[in-house]
Amino acid sequence: MHIIAIVNQKGGCGKTTTAINLSAALGQQDARVLLIDMDPQGHASLGLGVAGAEQAGLFELLNGERRLEEVIKSGVTRGVDLIPGNISLAAAEHLLAEQPDRDRLLARHLATLEGRYDCVVLDCPPALGLLSVNALRAADRVLIPVEPSLYALDGIERLRETIQLLAGQYDIQPSVTLLANMFDTRTRVARNMLEMLESQLPIELCATRIRNSVCVREAACHGASLSDYAPRAAVTGDFRELAEELLGSVLQRVRSEVAAAINAQPASAPAAGTAAETSNLKEVVFRFDITESKRVQIAGEFNNWIPDKNVETEIQDGSVQKILRVGPGGYEYRLIIDGVWQQDPANPDATPNQMGGYNSLLHV
Ligand SMILES: Nc1ncnc2c1ncn2[C@@H]1O[C@H](COP(=O)(O)OP(=O)(O)O)[C@@H](O)[C@H]1O
Ligand SMILES: [Mg+2]
Structure with missing residues (x-):
């Protein structure tokens, strides 16, 4: 089970957009995905048509009120289950601070899901508090979306230091990758930013870039992933490419499992959707x-x-x-x-x- 945390303490850089659409792109390819909305704003839930405020979610799991199975909402889009988030998560920082295992609670819960999912995607809040630290401790990979703005680089250095600190303290080695989001390489500002990202930060940059597209906002307004709302849009293809770049080996394994399951069916059994x-x-x-x-x-x-x-x-x-x-x-x-x-x-x-x-x- 591959755990990927989407982190950046800056808001508006595309964490939630990436979390939703990377999850959906993986689900479309038959991977079993769990998306966890860790932001009190509950945007990942809303973006998939789930009103996080009306149901138990991550907060109720962390405070022990609900069990894991009770907070997983299954099949929010193809292949994707969701643990919703809502405003009560704002109290999670206090709640966590009082617990002896304050930065490991999430990792503990996720360990019990081993084998049930191919991939867990964590949509982090725009702050480097205990919720984000929980995500960083659980993650195999940290993905940092950045948008081409003057302030985009602010904070990435601090985020990198925090990750290094945790890595040293807890003997964890997540791979850390930057993702250029909303980049239109026809504009000089975006090209300059990309050069800066590549030359100034000692962090790997994804080869895949996510273009700026109105479909992203429209899909979010409709509470749907891009794969459901605009399956043929170019930006939907960007997320498919991202899924392949970051999790190609997971998808490869899923494909061979699916192929093996089809081959295992008796030849006489009529398969659904025959010619x-x-x-x-x-x-x-x-x-x-x-x-x-x-x-x-x-x-x-x-x-x-x-x-x-x-x-x-x-x-x-x-x-x-x-x-x-x-x-x-x-x-x-x-x-x-x-x-x-x-x-x-x-x-x-x-x-x-x-x-x-x-x-x-x-x-x-
Ligand atoms: N590639 C993109 N093209 C167009 N709009 C985007 C793109 N990525 C994000 N947005 C928009 O930018 C805003 C912030 O994105 P969001 O994913 O919510 O960021 P974060 O979770 O980091 O705060 C949202 O309104 C979203 O629809
Ligand atoms: Mg967000």
């Missing part, structure tokens, strides 16, 4: 006009009523497209707009449901 079945599937596209804050999901008989399961989402010119592939037949479905289940207002074809409302009907 004949696949060729029968029809692509259905739903198009919705959206305003910034609206999040639209779709659930129905075609995806076991699990919102957006097996549904591709694409955003184009202010409209959201939901694309699904289903065999011929009739299907009941509903839309979930900003968390509220409802009948599709654009489809007059509907049938009464058991809850006293209406389900929309799709004919393929």
Whole structure:
């Protein structure tokens, strides 16, 4: 189990964006990922459509109120489970300070998950307090996102010293890597910054760079990872490349495990989605006009009523497209707009449901 802490005491450099989308890129490739939201602002949870404030999360685990299994929210996006974070984490620094194991609590909990996940991603708060120290002690790798701003280099030296101090104190050797985020190498400022990062800091810089893209903010507004919201966007490809660069060996192992599992199936067993079945599937596209804050999901008989399961989402010119592939037949479905289940207002074809409302009907 590879543990990767995304750290930088500076806010706004892309920790949460990287945590969400690196996790999702790994999950898309069949890795089993646990993402932990360690920031009282709960942005990693919100960014995946989970209201951290409404449920037990990391704080309740650290104070002993809940067990690990009780705070893991499974399948927030393909392959990714989440331990949410919320404002109560602001009290975690005090709570931790009073415990004898104050900087090892997280590592202890994670050790019990060995074998259950291929990768754990820790989204740290913008401070070098006890929460971040817990993350640094648990991590095999520390990833430091930096954005091209005048102040970006401030603090990285201090962060590096802190990591070295912990490494010396506790005999841990995490590999430390910088990630250039929001870099547009066509601009001189970004090119100069990159040169500075490479020449002035004795820290390895990822070959992959994450470009600046409006899709990042849009996906966050919709509470979805880039892989779900804009699977074909260039920036989504950047995160896939990052996953391959940082965790290529983990992904390689996952691929061979998946291949071995497929080969182990008896030849007579019909595999889901065989060529004949696949060729029968029809692509259905739903198009919705959206305003910034609206999040639209779709659930129905075609995806076991699990919102957006097996549904591709694409955003184009202010409209959201939901694309699904289903065999011929009739299907009941509903839309979930900003968390509220409802009948599709654009489809007059509907049938009464058991809850006293209406389900929309799709004919393929
Ligand atoms: N590559 C990117 N392109 C465009 N916007 C980005 C990118 N990375 C981050 N952002 C935006 O910058 C802001 C800060 O990013 P965030 O990941 O929340 O940083 P942090 O967790 O370090 O505070 C967010 O509004 C986010 O949507
Ligand atoms: Mg953040």
